[in-house]
Amino acid sequence: VTSNGFLLEARNIVMQFGGLKALNDVNLQIKKGSVHGLIGPNGSGKSTTMNVLTGIYSPTAGEIEFNGKIITGTTPSSIAGEGIARTFQNVQLFGEMTAIENVLVGLHHTFRHSLIDVVFQTPRCRKEKNSAEVRAASLLQFVGLADLANEEARNLPYGKQRLLEIARALALNPSLLLLDEPAAGLTAPDIKELISMIEKIRSHGITVILIEHHMDVVMSICDTVTVLDFGQKIAEGTPAAVQSDEKVIEAYLGG
Numbered sequence: 001v002t003s004n005g006f007l008l009e010a011r012n013i014v015m016q017f018g019g020l021k022a023l024n025d026v027n028l029q030i031k032k033g034s035v036h037g038l039i040g041p042n043g044s045g046k047s048t049t050m051n052v053l054t055g056i057y058s059p060t061a062g063e064i065e066f067n068g069k070i071i072t073g074t075t076p077s078s079i080a081g082e083g084i085a086r087t088f089q090n091v092q093l094f095g096e097m098t099a100i101e102n103v104l105v106g107l108h109h110t111f112r113h114s115l116i117d118v119v120f121q122t123p124r125c126r127k128e129k130n131s132a133e134v135r136a137a138s139l140l141q142f143v144g145l146a147d148l149a150n151e152e153a154r155n156l157p158y159g160k161q162r163l164l165e166i167a168r169a170l171a172l173n174p175s176l177l178l179l180d181e182p183a184a185g186l187t188a189p190d191i192k193e194l195i196s197m198i199e200k201i202r203s204h205g206i207t208v209i210l211i212e213h214h215m216d217v218v219m220s221i222c223d224t225v226t227v228l229d230f231g232q233k234i235a236e237g238t239p240a241a242v243q244s245d246e247k248v249i250e251a252y253l254g255g
């Protein structure tokens with residue numbers, strides 16, 4: 001945890017793109033074990049927040065502390081190694097690879113073997129490969145895709161592709177999982193499945209930051225919600241409190 005007792009703390013984050021401040025002095029405090037919602041109208045800075053937290057963008061100003069370490073300015077792969085995993089607003093799978101191969105890609109970061117192990121197929125390398133396959137299979141089972149392990153990702157229904165992305169992110173063994181609009185484009189039954197999936201993930205002790213447009217999803221699973229508008233935090237609190245906040249209503253109606 002951070003010096004203030006949070007799993008993650010982002011302090012005074014500014015993200016400037018040319019003349020545009022996509023994030024303007026944003027502070028975030030994420031409680032360990034929570035599902036933290038991040039909402040706001042289109043273009044309010046939600047995905048940019050995720051990109052800053054995962055090191056895809058280095059913020060113009062501000063500091064991010066995760067698990068007691070300052071991670072600002074480090075690389076995406078080192079941040080992933082610290083335990084922050086994510087999915088993207090648009091599905092990003094390897095379409096021609098099977099479901100299980102996509103999860104194995106996610107697991108690759110956790111392999112310990114060196115190039116020598118790989119080239120000479122040492123026992124350690126073989127052992128790790130087998131255990132990676134076992135672990136990938138169990139992750140597919142966790143998200144309910146065990147039966148589809150050998151299907152090409154592009155042939156899976158869209159809702160299943162979303163779940164596969166989550167399985168791949170979980171392969172990193174994260175303590176924090178960032179989901180960018182996971183319910184976008186899903187059918188009502190798929191959304192129900194997604195909600196129970198997020199609850200299951202939380203029950204395994206993984207903290208979740210959830211960007212979501214579907215207010216029913218946010219209302220049903222988030223403990224705390226932060227609302228962004230034009231790159232600034234305009235409200236924060238329980239889902240019920242922010243939903244009836246006048247600034248929030250105005251931001252959505254005015255947008």
Ligand code: ADP
Nearest residue numbers: 017020022040041042043044045046047048049
């Ligand atoms: P949201 O996810 O809330 O819809 P974004 O974080 O994607 O919003 O975008 C916030 C603002 O930052 C938008 O005005 C967007 O056009 C701008 N923006 C995002 N990424 C970039 C970028 N790489 N270069 C320039 N502008 C960007």
Ligand code: MG
Nearest residue numbers: 046047048089
């Ligand atoms: Mg977005």
